[in-house]
Amino acid sequence: MTKAKNDKLVLSLVATGLGFLLGAIVIIGTGKNPFIMLNAMVFGTTGINIAKGIFNARYIGEFFIQAMPIILTGLSVGFAFRTGLFNIGAEGQVLVGGLAATIIGLGVRAPSIVHVPMIILGAMLAGALWGALPGFLKARYNVHEVVVTIMMNYIGLHLNNHIVRNIIGTTDGVKTAVFPKTAMLSSEFLAGVTNGSRLNWGIVPTVLAVFVFWFLIEKTTFGFGLRAVGFNKEGARYAGMKVERNVMTSMAIAGAFAGLAGAVMAIGTFGFGRTLPAAEGYGFDGIAVALVGGNAAFGIMLSGLLFGMLKAAAPLMQSAGIPKEIGSIIQASIVVFVAMKYGLEKLLVLMGRKSREPVEGSAV
Amino acid sequence: MPHIIEMLDITKDFPGIRANDAVTLQVEKGSIHALLGENGAGKSTLMSILFGLYQPDAGKIRIRGEDVRITDPNVANRLGIGMVHQHFKLVHNFTVTENIILGLEPRKGLVLDTRRAAKRVAEISKLYGLDVDPDAKIEDITVGMQQRVEILKMLYRDAELLIFDEPTAVLTPQEIRELMQIMKRLVEEGKTILLITHKLKEIKEAADTCTVLRRGRLIGTVPVASTSEQQLAEMMVGREVNFHVDKKKAKPGEVALAIENLEVKNAKGVMGVKKLSLEVRKGEILGLCGIDGNGQTELVQALTGLAPIEGGRVLLGGRDITKLPVRKRLDLGLGHIPEDRHKHGLILDFRLDENLVVHSYGKPPFAKYGILDFEAIRKNGERLIDEFDVRSGEGPATPTRSMSGGNQQKAIVAREIDRSPEAFVVAQPTRGLDVGAIEYIHKRIVAERDKGKAILLVSLELDEILDVSDRIAVIHAGEIVGVVDAKKTDENELGLMMSGSMRKVG
Numbered sequence: 001m002t003k004a005k006n007d008k009l010v011l012s013l014v015a016t017g018l019g020f021l022l023g024a025i026v027i028i029g030t031g032k033n034p035f036i037m038l039n040a041m042v043f044g045t046t047g048i049n050i051a052k053g054i055f056n057a058r059y060i061g062e063f064f065i066q067a068m069p070i071i072l073t074g075l076s077v078g079f080a081f082r083t084g085l086f087n088i089g090a091e092g093q094v095l096v097g098g099l100a101a102t103i104i105g106l107g108v109r110a111p112s113i114v115h116v117p118m119i120i121l122g123a124m125l126a127g128a129l130w131g132a133l134p135g136f137l138k139a140r141y142n143v144h145e146v147v148v149t150i151m152m153n154y155i156g157l158h159l160n161n162h163i164v165r166n167i168i169g170t171t172d173g174v175k176t177a178v179f180p181k182t183a184m185l186s187s188e189f190l191a192g193v194t195n196g197s198r199l200n201w202g203i204v205p206t207v208l209a210v211f212v213f214w215f216l217i218e219k220t221t222f223g224f225g226l227r228a229v230g231f232n233k234e235g236a237r238y239a240g241m242k243v244e245r246n247v248m249t250s251m252a253i254a255g256a257f258a259g260l261a262g263a264v265m266a267i268g269t270f271g272f273g274r275t276l277p278a279a280e281g282y283g284f285d286g287i288a289v290a291l292v293g294g295n296a297a298f299g300i301m302l303s304g305l306l307f308g309m310l311k312a313a314a315p316l317m318q319s320a321g322i323p324k325e326i327g328s329i330i331q332a333s334i335v336v337f338v339a340m341k342y343g344l345e346k347l348l349v350l351m352g353r354k355s356r357e358p359v360e361g362s363a364v
Numbered sequence: 365m366p367h368i369i370e371m372l373d374i375t376k377d378f379p380g381i382r383a384n385d386a387v388t389l390q391v392e393k394g395s396i397h398a399l400l401g402e403n404g405a406g407k408s409t410l411m412s413i414l415f416g417l418y419q420p421d422a423g424k425i426r427i428r429g430e431d432v433r434i435t436d437p438n439v440a441n442r443l444g445i446g447m448v449h450q451h452f453k454l455v456h457n458f459t460v461t462e463n464i465i466l467g468l469e470p471r472k473g474l475v476l477d478t479r480r481a482a483k484r485v486a487e488i489s490k491l492y493g494l495d496v497d498p499d500a501k502i503e504d505i506t507v508g509m510q511q512r513v514e515i516l517k518m519l520y521r522d523a524e525l526l527i528f529d530e531p532t533a534v535l536t537p538q539e540i541r542e543l544m545q546i547m548k549r550l551v552e553e554g555k556t557i558l559l560i561t562h563k564l565k566e567i568k569e570a571a572d573t574c575t576v577l578r579r580g581r582l583i584g585t586v587p588v589a590s591t592s593e594q595q596l597a598e599m600m601v602g603r604e605v606n607f608h609v610d611k612k613k614a615k616p617g618e619v620a621l622a623i624e625n626l627e628v629k630n631a632k633g634v635m636g637v638k639k640l641s642l643e644v645r646k647g648e649i650l651g652l653c654g655i656d657g658n659g660q661t662e663l664v665q666a667l668t669g670l671a672p673i674e675g676g677r678v679l680l681g682g683r684d685i686t687k688l689p690v691r692k693r694l695d696l697g698l699g700h701i702p703e704d705r706h707k708h709g710l711i712l713d714f715r716l717d718e719n720l721v722v723h724s725y726g727k728p729p730f731a732k733y734g735i736l737d738f739e740a741i742r743k744n745g746e747r748l749i750d751e752f753d754v755r756s757g758e759g760p761a762t763p764t765r766s767m768s769g770g771n772q773q774k775a776i777v778a779r780e781i782d783r784s785p786e787a788f789v790v791a792q793p794t795r796g797l798d799v800g801a802i803e804y805i806h807k808r809i810v811a812e813r814d815k816g817k818a819i820l821l822v823s824l825e826l827d828e829i830l831d832v833s834d835r836i837a838v839i840h841a842g843e844i845v846g847v848v849d850a851k852k853t854d855e856n857e858l859g860l861m862m863s864g865s866m867r868k869v870g
Binding site for chain 1: 669694707708709713725
């Protein structure tokens, strides 16, 4: 087991390395210096600009702002995947989570200590419902969850837009009124130490979610059942596990993680409800994050940070004259390299074997 | 006779295990050479090396006296080595000819020339007495015929050496006899056959020479004519083997499992089990025999809760369990060794110790307040591995997928017996296992009977049914057509009932 985990880690690291290498080659191809990319990555995560010799802590805060939602959607996709389900619907679950946060944020008057938990739980519940419905259809009628979750994304998007625009009302056609202070996760302290970034207490539920994922999946009887269903449905049924119920709960929990992402963005990053012309891609980033993170809690956290770094560095690269799409290229190629798992494994084996090859040759 | 193939001092290491240790295999041209060994003895590794799927760490391969290096299966094919796999590799909605020419389609200009190919297939088929219709679709022909198509595929490619990997595992007794004839015919026509198996009967019947492997080592190569089955078995297992199951007379007690007018639908939606009634008493083994597909699978799944029951009742210790879910039935004392150990019996991606608690992981000592106690799970694993002699590379932490079939089955048996259920549904417990493991599993089943457990043994192997059972019920077309005393019946009588041409209840 530890060996398998090790292999997964090596694979993800190699894939990441190759992705960056490819990015560097593309930059060289456009006639720029790949060091600019490296500098942007370091600047975007640590706030240290090697080229200019300056330090700005705000970038650290913004880096976490980028990473938090995709860690959460990564957990969402990863959790479903451990039960053998493909949750393409994290996007929609984020949206309804955000919508629930907006409704409770604007509609309830309560002290912060009640208001914030209420919003977070409400958003998670909304996300859970949005995930449980495809889960139910899968369990009861064997409707494929991929199809349903994709459709639920559109429903979620337009439901959000309809309610925000026509029921809650917007100030400028896009944004709702600003949430009361009691609804917000914002922290003067965190903003202070990061030179006025948007960093907020959303970091707490995010880290908690990583632990909850790990604990549920790896340590509990509940997780044992989910993993069994994920590996072998028929075997789990034979062992007396309730496969259908596990499918539904797993999708609901996956939805709750994504709903939490919606809340963290609504009351942490933005502070108001929004209408959106199209989905923002957090759900799809989540698929990539889960894949690279090997569907394990801490792997997802690390790969979420990695992809957060790429997102944070993109505008910095652009200002240095490198197209921001380079970040997307690197992100995409890391995913492709991870998906090319078997090819890479073979490559690693071949490289490891090279030293032994002459012995083999002389023996034959 | 010259050797067509020589594999000399082949050694192959895998992480943590030496699969082949200086193994030598020399096959004479024009002979049937058997390769015998238990599961995990290194037969498959050796054949994979011959077929170019693995490279040996040491040793050399000579074909027709020349040193060769087989780097991939294409090289093996060019050298005239063909493999008839255990699991056929055929396209089901293609015809026999289309399957055979797949990969080297003959062409006339730009068009596929199937006609010419079909003619050649028919010729080869006639030459070796295979009796295959070149224009039949694969999905319409029997498993035995499909195997012949695999053989034809090799012959069409001019293979000189045909490797048969466990060829009889999927065949009926009749088809096995026919296959033996075909093999002999092939040899008469100058082909060489390498037969991989662990069935001694077949070796005695067909092979000229036999090479025995045990735990990766070469034990010996012997002429089959002058070696007894008993001797072969001892070479394979490394100790004396008892073919016959020793058991005392059964002392049947009260009824533990009662099946009343049971009706179950099969996968096609028609009744696969029709108004079936049976009683299994404490302290007896009731064998259920029948030709594959006569309702056995449906019956077992209905009893264990995997398939819904349409009509009738199932009573376990007098309690109606007809509508209970799987977990409840298990808790009430039902044990189940499933027919398909990979699909049902195990979660192959779990560790061995996790698989040993798949029923009971939610209960103390394995879990408290819903949190797993991995230490207790590991200890339980160590205990069962020790008690049931389950061989695994890394003990409780062994990935179940990496274990041999025999040891996987032992793990399932260990788990089920350890739960100590009152009534056992045992389906195909020894399918694909070697004599050592079969002997062991039979012994454990009888031991459970002697403890007063009720056992329903469902098997397609008549020998097993006759050897292990106290009473035998015969199923045909979803109905019980006979219940007889195991001591007062024989293969013939059972065979007649299995085919539906005789009924006998009493």
